[in-house]
Amino acid sequence: AQSVTQLDSQVPVFEEAPVELRCNYSSSVSVYLFWYVQYPNQGLQLLLKYLSGSTLVKGINGFEAEFNKSQTSFHLRKPSVHISDTAEYFCAVSDGGSQGNLIFGKGTKLSVKP
Amino acid sequence: GAVVSQHPSWVICKSGTSVKIECRSLDFQATTMFWYRQFPKQSLMLMATSNEGSKATYEQGVEKDKFLINHASLTLSTLTVTSAHPEDSSFYICSARVRSQSYTDTQYFGPGTRLTVL
Numbered sequence: 001a002q003s004v005t006q007l008d009s010q011v012p013v014f015e016e017a018p019v020e021l022r023c024n025y026s027s028s029v030s031v032y033l034f035w036y037v038q039y040p041n042q043g044l045q046l047l048l049k050y051l052s053g054s055t056l057v058k059g060i061n062g063f064e065a066e067f068n069k070s071q072t073s074f075h076l077r078k079p080s081v082h083i084s085d086t087a088e089y090f091c092a093v094s095d096g097g098s099q100g101n102l103i104f105g106k107g108t109k110l111s112v113k114p
Numbered sequence: 115g116a117v118v119s120q121h122p123s124w125v126i127c128k129s130g131t132s133v134k135i136e137c138r139s140l141d142f143q144a145t146t147m148f149w150y151r152q153f154p155k156q157s158l159m160l161m162a163t164s165n166e167g168s169k170a171t172y173e174q175g176v177e178k179d180k181f182l183i184n185h186a187s188l189t190l191s192t193l194t195v196t197s198a199h200p201e202d203s204s205f206y207i208c209s210a211r212v213r214s215q216s217y218t219d220t221q222y223f224g225p226g227t228r229l230t231v232l
Contacts, residue, residue, distance in 0.1 A: 036223075043118065043207060043223035044158075082135070090157065100211070101148070102221065104157040 002093045004026040007104035014113050015083055018107075021076040021108045023091030033074040034092040034102065035065055050074065060086070065066065086112045116142045118210050120224035127198055129232055135193045135227045137208030143188035144210035148221060149181075152205040164191045172221075198231040 025031060032051050036044040048059025051061040055067040065076045074091060091105040115142040127133050135148055145166050150158040162183050164170040167168035180202075182194040191210075195202055205228050209221040 024149050043120075043225040043227070044209075045223070049220070099220075101160055101163065102158075103160075106157040107155075 002031065002103050004091050004093050004103055004105035006089075006091055007109050008108050008110065009061060009106065010109045012101075012111045013081055013114060016080045018079050019077065019081050019085075019110065021089050021091075023074045023105060025072050025074065025091075025093045025111065027072075032094040032100075033065075033067060034061065035074070036061070036090045036092060036095070037061075038088040038090065038107075040087070047076070047089075053113050054083065081110070081112045083112050083114060086110060115156075116210075116220075116222040118208065118222045118224040120206075120227050123225065123226060124228040124230075126230045126232065129199055130197055132194055132196045133198055133229060135195075135206055135208075135229075137193070137210070137224055139189045139190045139210040139222070142222075143210050144191075144212060145188065147185060147191040148209045148210045148211075149183060149191075150207045150209070152203075152207060152226070158207060161193075169172055188204060194203050195229065197228070200231045203229055203231045 003026045005024045013019050013032045034049045035047040038044050047063050048057045050057045050067045061107050063078050088107045090107045092102040094102050119138045125170045125177045134142050147164045149161045161176045162172045164183050164185040166185045166188050167220045170177045185191040207226040209223045
């Protein structure tokens with residue numbers, strides 16, 4: 001069975017600083033990996049996804065993530081954050097089965113301070 | 115882009131009553147909709163997968179008689195929490211997958227419904 005671990009429940013950073021949100025997964029089969037963002041009182045929005053091909057994936061809002069199979073990681077990065085990036089970030093894995101169900105990590109609360 | 119709405123956005127009800135939550139895909143047809151439950155400071159937990167015109171598939175530990183799911187059309191799925199109890203209080207989120215796209219494609223999420231049972 002798949003599982004997702006987000007190592008940090010909260011990450012405070014100052015505006016314009018770089019940030020990395022960590023995500024590790026466990027799976028015995030090929031995986032498809034996702035990062036979602038949830039702004040207060042809103043639904044989840046897809047930031048980026050890895051299905052195959054290049055291990056460096058670029059998403060919206062300047063975010064990128066790198067798939068590392070040997071370390072079973074899919075860390076999310078942004079070189080310079082803005083106040084508006086303050087939100088909850090969820091890493092998810094799909095087994096690509098017939099339903100393509102997503103399994104989510106517990107989330108990381110990113111707080112960007114001025 | 116694809117938009118999914120949920121109604122109501124929040125609801126307060128008395129213990130023992132039933133509550134219906136609607137999930138609609140506004141500008142696309144969704145053959146599959148998913149229902150999640152999110153506890154405070156916790157992850158989303160998949161409750162059930164709903165395919166249009168067929169019975170929902172419930173995850174292990176989710177009571178199908180308590181959480182009734184109906185997916186009557188390609189744009190509407192409903193979740194009814196029957197005989198609600200305070201422990202059912204939670205944030206319920208739906209998502210919809212676009213018709214005919216790969217199963218690995220994007221799920222579009224609704225804004226969620228906050229249920230509080232007194």
